[in-house]
Amino acid sequence: MTPAAPPFAFLPGAAASPVILHVPHSSRAIPAEVRAGIVLDDGALERELDHITDSHTAEIAEAAAGRAGVTPWRFVNRLSRLVVDPERFPDEREEMRAVGMGAVYTRTTHREPLRPQDTAADTAAESLLARYFRPYAQAVTDAVAERLAAVGRAVVIDVHSYPSEPLPYELHGAGPRPPVCLGTDAFHTPPELLAAARKAFAEIGETGLDSPFTGTYVPLEYYGKEPRVSALMVEIRRDTYMSEPGGPAGPGLTRLASALAALVDAVS
Template sequence: MSSHRLLPGAVDSPVVLHVPHSSREIPEWVRHGIDLDDAALALELDHITDAHTAAIAAAGADAAAVRPWQFVNGLSRLVIDPERFPDEREEMLAVGMGAVYTRTTHSERLRPADTDPRPLVERYFHPYARAMTAAVTDRLETVGRAVIVDVHSYPTEPLPYELHSDGPRPPICLGTDPFHTPPDLLAAAERAFAGFGGTGLDSPFAGTYVPLDFHGKDSRVSALMIEIRRDVYMSEPGGPPGPGMARLGAALAELVDSI
């Protein structure tokens, strides 16, 4: 079971579709360290997984005129969350959700609070970060720029773990970075996703993923997070996809082609 996979795109595409939270897979040795019984774990995975986002990214890649690259996490974020800081910089540590979670979406115990995160961080987090850094480096060396488009989803109603749940929850939330999200990339996303009832900015989730080697340093790396409210395309929590899936794939392809 690989912790990640890179699906090649066109050699001249700068776009990397990053899908970090779509999987429910948990290796057996990691499962032994989780305190939830099987039923409770399945329910937690329903809430925490960005279900079907890998399929949305794949549909967008298939429909794009110039195929983007796809970097997909093959493991659940309950193993490690590759988009967290692995140290005290991470604000989600306040709710037990740093790089290795100790609490659930409903603030219940997932692992003992004193769990040593280092074995999971060393085995999964750092290799994932290195591989994503290599993918971005390859785009820079090949085409001179890289554009990371994070593909996420979020629940229609806020969950207890959310630190910023009091703002708008639009059908499409666009997460930005002040250094890495240029105005033309944001405008292109607003146009591409205009048909879903509205886009919002950095609420309920803000920011976007850039490998730390480039973060705040290399303006050739652009990034934008697409957060899709789950009622747009699926039954919640953890249910099957609906007709919104195809429209989202087409919108993502439109964004990719505009880049």
């Protein structure tokens, strides 16, 4: 029997690089045992994956790594965010849980049921957290710790995408939707990192700030505590590089990869 592929990968970069390109939402893969707990039929699930997946962001990160003068490290989720969303905080009463999109999604992008809401739901969610969420979170924590030990700092750059038109689940979809949205954190996004990102993505078009999505991803062990860990979320509007929803990538992917590589080199 062929062993199952690991649910995530930490791909090595240059020994001197502090940069980790984090790609959490690029995969459409759902293990059969997880698929069994989703109420959508096959066609509806494929349509949901078209909307919810940050398609081709792993390819953008890979191409950027190949173009960068100092190769960044990459942490890539190999499973769909419909399994678990590794960027949610399951123990907090965050607003995304209100629309059924906490660490374990119970609703779709169009607010339709995704998983059963019965007495077994909490048990099923806890099983997913134990099997997928917590090992992922620990692995990212270890990756950041490794960069801190090696070079004395870590720069986590989240690579995401978002649709050109808001989806019903978005709580802040009425705001600007620029070609590139930069998500920031008051503690972990220093001005020089933000300035480098604005410069790197200037040729793509307007870079917005914290709209329609805000914040960054930092492992909880370091969040709000360790200034040597800096972070930025890069949200790329999908019509700049692909056919929506869920279609093939176009020539814009190469331009975005070059811009991301420029950012990597600027902060390396």
